[in-house]
Amino acid sequence: MGIQRIESVIYSVDDLDTCARFFTDLGLAPRERGPEHAVFATLIGQTLHLRTGAATEGLPPSVEPGNNTIREVVWGAETEEDLAGFVAAVGADREVTRDDDGVFHSVDETGFGVGLTVAGPSGYEPAGQRAANTTGHVSRWNEALHSVGEVRPLRMCHVALNIPKAGREEAVAFYVDRLGFIPTDIVKPMGVFMRVPGDADQHNFLLCHRPDKASVNHVSFEVPGFDDVIEGGNAMIEKGWQEARRLGRHTVGSNVFRFVHSPAGGRVELAADMDRVDDTYGPNVHETAPPHHIWTLRTSRDA
Template identity: 30%
Template sequence: MNPPATKYLITHLRHVDIAMPELDTQLAFYRDLWGLTEVASDSGIHFLAAEGSPEQYVVRLRKDPMKRLDLVSFGAATPADVDLLSSQLVRDGVRLVHEPRVLDTAGGGYGVRFFDIDGRVVEVSADVAVRAHRVIEERESIPVRLSHVVLNSPSPEATVAWYGRHLQFRLSDTLHLPGRGDFMWFLRCNPQHHSVAIARGPHVALHHISFEMRGIDEYLRGTGRMLRNDIEKIWGPGRHKAGDNTFSYFLDKAGNTVEYTTELENVDEDTWHPSVMHMSDPAVTDQWGTANPVNEFVAAKSFNDPDKGLFVAPPV
């Protein structure tokens, strides 16, 4: 008899919440240029949805004197799974922000919040109301959904181990920098190659937030719209080897890196074996050879500013 399949409690990435002093220009960027839809606002907090996604929102913007990552939110299948995860976290000594409870936010739901090993706030929720969404049309260059989030850590091996132990994330692939060792770890919570990646950086910070487009044409049209509006490009357009996805990276108005992507690989979890990809091979960073070289400028922008909100829960 085969052993029972492992039950994974995390199902998917829901939303990424960021705070910044310059809220008005940040809101205008995500709503009017990047292509998200404002669905709710309350006392200086704005909720932005992707038109093709059933999630109530994929980005939350909050005005704050400090620039920070407020939280990263993941889905669970049921409230019972949220309770089970919470009990496991408490058993293992993970510090909760709050115990499982009804969430007072767009879409409601039932969730728990806690700090990860680096001091970020993580939320896991279930029973969030599904948003009415639609099929993104051909040539419509707006995000279909949130794709993934990448986080910087000065001790990435420990961070990767923490996400594996406590949230059951599985390693898909690793990037290796010659002379500097392993550099980025791609972690999945479902068949998508990665919903989270952990990058080696000089401090804890947000590396980038990635948004899935309908296809190659829509991805390039969105990239072109950013360029025509003089949004600072960091890297791209190109196509990574890890995940086999396209990439164009830009800076939002608070200096966070955001990405348009498409065609992120799905893996067979029963047969997939992680590999180490060496960045000395130019095809690893960009299979097409169309992107600007990875240099100190790209690295510095990706490091972002040190997160000022570590081990401090956002007010909402």
Template identity: 35%
Template sequence: MAILGIESVVYGVDDLETCTRFWDDFGLAPLSRDAHESIFEVATGSRIIVRPRANTGIEDWFDWPGVKLVTWGVDTPEALEALVRDLERDREVRRDEDGTAHAVGDDGMPFALRVWAKRTVVSQPDPVNAPGCIQRLNQHRKWRSRARPKTLNHIVFFSHDYVKSFEFYRDRLGFRLTDHSEGLGVFARADGTNEHHSIFWVNTALPVAPDAQGFMHLAFGLEDIDEVMLGANIMAERGWTNTSANSSGGLSRHRISSAIYYYMDNPGGGEAEYHCDTDYLDDNWVPRAWDWKFGALLWAHRTPSFFRTDHDGWDMRFDPEGKSLEPFRKAALSDLPAGLGQISAQDEHAL
């Protein structure tokens, strides 16, 4: 029994035409479009469904545009029914005609489960040369004309109690704890995928976070850094920016997950992320607890000041039982680690 990752997401947007153009430029494969919705997919078959906010068919559980529903893909009908039976012990589960199951987590966020025939993707990134380490001899690198996302790797939500949000997914849906950025949020992996995380919950108590639960960003996996750079350049040429207050602007690499990334503002809400070269894990992975400053990101052209100086207390420790989570259950500003509740304006891009 396994959840294979994100089967689909439904966006509720204010301008369907503009949002459709965004995903066209982003490199997603169009499946269908009309006056009521646009549907795109990536190579694995994960779908992005874009609808006007007033007509998503989903209760609008937060007040700004963005992803209103995530449907998680389940590997078999038997696995889906087992998950549904367990959920029905203490909450309502609504079924669609196609068998899709809808429920609400302990934090109030809706989700759905559906049997999914996830497509296999085979990537062939070119070997990388370095001084003294020749991996590609007498061979030219491939040349690309477009970025084409292969996977829908993960989604990020703001949560009032990120520990509670995670524990529901762990205990009821089988997700694995990957890493904990103490006071900032927690990363979790669906049990049927090897990508570092399938979902990340960010603490709404942070000074730069909204006061309400809701959507932050969606991340798409590409083959290599060439494809990330090409996608970023094409999006910039077509007028799409990464200048929002919460953007970690520029081409950079995460310290947690190791992924090379590039975020951009999404007119449909939140941000869209290109990334590549993320960590891949299995159940032999030992979760880690990170000092929030040390774990946030590695390099960016708007690098916060605390990344440019040495700081005492930057640390990472192994946390196989997730004990680091307990102090941050429904954390208030007064409970956050030193400095996390008083981020300066010039440093807000760290998140």
């Protein structure tokens, strides 16, 4: 029960053509295109929206300078009853509006738009996994690996937003107390990782403290495996996009990652093999930030 997944992410952008090309190159499926908006979908049917000009009317104000940022994240509840409860909880002290599609809209403590709806159907049929070999556990015989081909993100698995350090407890409490998010790892100097009850990813949402500003940090796209992370990142670089961080594996969440700067604001992450957790997990409280360096790819060849 409760929130099942990210349903939509809505960006406002200056350059619609460039941003539409970016998300096309990332492997999302184009759904709609107009002079001032574009819509893309993941394989499980979540939507990513780009809006410019008059199409941004009605969105909450940007939380950071400029237009290229996330203006709203829409969360999908399991049932109409759940949805009604969330709308009531959010509406206790702020305006909530309902649009013609039945999606409710409000803002969180930082000013990021929060949308609420009933989660759409996934319709995704998982393909077989690439077999792996190690001595004692051999599952691939007489078969060489080949390119994964065009990388298509399965889903938006998490969103990370930067929030000002002052007021961070209230910012987290909005999602925990009103929308039922579950804190999984609390990294005191850095931020709070949360998941939603309908998803087992170690996190679906991260509120990352920054000294004094709010901004978009990244949206993460799950791909099937490590090879997809490598090939997907390579494909973006070949198309002219800029890598933001060297390939690695996170110590919180354990996902392998590549990051690419997004013209729509912040970065996007290609992610695979994140920890899956249930209600027995956490919340783990980390007094200091867990080390980043364990799986950061080092090389002595750059010098």
